[in-house]
Amino acid sequence: MTFLHQKFLLSCLFMSIISQLSKVSSRGPIYKPPSVEQLTNRFPSTPFSGKMSTFFGASNIHMKNNGSYADIILDKKTGSGLVSKDRYHHGFFSAAIKLPMGDTSGVVLAFYMSNSDVFPNNHDEIDFELLGHEKRRQWVLQTNIYGNGSVKTGREEKFYLWFDPTQEFHQYSMLWNTHHIVFLVDNIPIREVIYNQVSSSVYPSKPMSLYTTIWDGSQWATHGGKYPVNYKYAPFVASLGELKAEGCLMSKTNSTSPGSCLKSSTLLTSDPVEGDEYIKLTSQQTAGLKWARSKHMFYSYCKDTSRYKVLPPECRA
């Protein structure tokens, strides 16, 4: 074998190893995620038109396919959003989301639960926030939790995604029960908030509504407002599908009645996420969680010592 020949073969081998390990695209390496249980398959999808109603910007909400899909749009005139008709006490909440392409700096797509409308001074919140980006950057996924109004302590974590969220639909899910809160992306847990480790006084514990919104976050989203929304690229269209909202139902009109699974002290119907299989993560899910956090998380409030002189208790656990 000639030297050149050898070199050629070696470089072929090298290229094939590279292409197997990571598909390199213009936006950097795409990692192959570990396989995990498909939690989303356990819960039925339901039309947006059945479970959600207009929160704001009705003219920028377009239901499709008989309500199984919804586009929510931000343009110069307005953003838009949907809110669940019911409130929920615990449950599994998920949507498949496809984000707008191109320069989206300042655009925020949020998929979250909140009860700030009912408890303005001591509200709870569980948030997915997808933050748009200027040219040549990528969408950032932020998660956050507020419990009983502790708004002074933001519990933000930020991730880069291991896929391009503008090309296809990807599933963003929240599981919330008395044991833990789990954020999942395509069924891979990216964050787990365990009840014991967080002081019970700041664990989201009151019924919440489910929201999805798209809005102009120029003031804070992209490097603190350095790159505001550029409406030259509007409209910004986020497409949503595969809505899952399975939880203990609360009447919207009677905020004192307990959830439908929690009426009095006996369970009426079973809480869909209160069974043994939802008490803690499986070993596969734990491996997925470690993978996501070690490879894709780039900010955690727990590491932010410039922001917190004394880190919140769960960060020291």
Ligand SMILES: *[C@@H]1O[C@H](CO)[C@@H](O)[C@H](O)[C@H]1NC(C)=O
């Ligand atoms: C559309 O949705 C309505 C209400 O959910 C349902 O009654 C109807 O059968 C659906 N139509 C089709 C074609 O799926």
Ligand SMILES: *[C@@H]1O[C@H](CO)[C@@H](O)[C@H](O)[C@H]1NC(C)=O
């Ligand atoms: C939540 O806050 C309210 C009002 O500040 C307080 O009365 C209540 O005890 C708190 N709940 C928990 C679980 O700490």
Ligand SMILES: *[C@@H]1O[C@H](CO)[C@@H](O)[C@H](O)[C@H]1NC(C)=O
């Ligand atoms: C609200 O719920 C409570 C507890 O279930 C019940 O006692 C009360 O009658 C309800 N109020 C209304 C207006 O339905």
